[in-house]
Amino acid sequence: MELTQEAIQNLRQDYRSATLSEEEIEKDPIDQFSKWFQEALAANIYEPNVMTLATADSYGKPSARILLLKGFDQKGFVFFTNYESRKGKELLENPQASMVFFWAELERQVRIDGVISKIDESESTAYFHSRPKGSQIGALASPQSSVIPDRTTLEEQVKILTKTYAESEVPKPGYWGGYLLEAQHIEFWQGRPSRLHDRIVYDLVDGNWLINRLAP
Numbered sequence: 001m002e003l004t005q006e007a008i009q010n011l012r013q014d015y016r017s018a019t020l021s022e023e024e025i026e027k028d029p030i031d032q033f034s035k036w037f038q039e040a041l042a043a044n045i046y047e048p049n050v051m052t053l054a055t056a057d058s059y060g061k062p063s064a065r066i067l068l069l070k071g072f073d074q075k076g077f078v079f080f081t082n083y084e085s086r087k088g089k090e091l092l093e094n095p096q097a098s099m100v101f102f103w104a105e106l107e108r109q110v111r112i113d114g115v116i117s118k119i120d121e122s123e124s125t126a127y128f129h130s131r132p133k134g135s136q137i138g139a140l141a142s143p144q145s146s147v148i149p150d151r152t153t154l155e156e157q158v159k160i161l162t163k164t165y166a167e168s169e170v171p172k173p174g175y176w177g178g179y180l181l182e183a184q185h186i187e188f189w190q191g192r193p194s195r196l197h198d199r200i201v202y203d204l205v206d207g208n209w210l211i212n213r214l215a216p
Contacts, residue, residue, distance in 0.1 A: 015107040015191025020198035022213065029186040029202035029209060030074055033110060036188070037072075040103045052100040053079065058093040069099075070127065076182040077112060078119060080127060082144035084175045091116050097181055107191035114183040124177030129169065136170040137161045187214070 026032040040048035049069040056062045063086060071078040077099060082088055091097065099112040118124075128136060141157040148154055161170075183204070190198040197216040202209045 013191075014193050015197070016193055017107045018190055019192065020188060020190035020200055022200065022211065025188070025200055025211070027209070027211075028074075029183065029188075030072065032188060032202075033072065033112075033186065036103075036106075036108060036110065040106060040108075043103075043105055045103055045105050048101075048103060050101070051079075052102075053087065054098040054100070055087050055090040056094050056096070057090045060094075063087070063090065069101075070178070076114065076180045078178055078180055080124065080176070080178045082139070082142070082176050083118075084146075085144040087145075088175075091179065099181060109187075109189040111185075111187040111189070112181065112183050113185040114181045116179050116181055119178040119180050121177065125172050127178060128172040128176065133165075133170060136172075137165070139176050140170060140173055192216070 026035060037048065047068070051067055051069050052064050053067045054062055054064040065087065067079050067081070069077060070080055083092075095116040097114065097116050099110075101108075101110040103109070128139070131139075137158055141154060141161050185201070185203050187199060187201045192198055195216060199214040199216055201212050201214050203212070204210075
């Protein structure tokens with residue numbers, strides 16, 4: 001297919017796999033997320049914990065990237081990263097973020113907005129040492145989001161650290177750890193025919209979740 005503006009405009013899919021109604025949803029959005037996440041697992045979706053994380057600096061300039069969700073419960077949603085990366089610096093300036101999950105095979109999307117805080121250092125350390133050793137070395141070797149002269153420089157640093165810690169535990173760097181997003185707004189989107197999608201939104205108001213339907 002020739003890549004033209006018209007060809008791009010004509011890309012469309014009519015969604016028909018499921019529905020989402022107020023009668024069938026859970027009263028708590030974390031329970032609803034858990035239900036959908038388990039269904040994504042059951043559907044053998046490739047990396048169902050893949051999400052887009054959007055942040056903004058103190059001027060409101062946004063940025064987004066793909067990350068992996070590493071846990072969730074009633075307290076919130078957890079991910080890990082380099083605190084000195086661009087997202088880490090933005091979260092320090094503006095501790096709010098949005099997560100988006102898109103499970104194309106199920107024609108579903110979940111959007112989560114909330115406030116960000118670092119998780120306990122002991123939890124970050126425990127998770128760091130649960131990772132493959134190569135990933136630990138990578139976190140130690142990479143000055144994430146910083147300019148480097150070439151890939152060889154990075155690979156040489158990995159070789160040095162691999163040799164250094166060949167017979168010992170890799171120390172978790174102080175600039176690496178986890179964040180918790182405490183949700184304040186969660187939207188569940190189910191694709192429907194003719195773009196008349198189902199959108200159910202939960203808003204946290206005075207400690208209680210209010211549920212509403214949004215127009216598609």
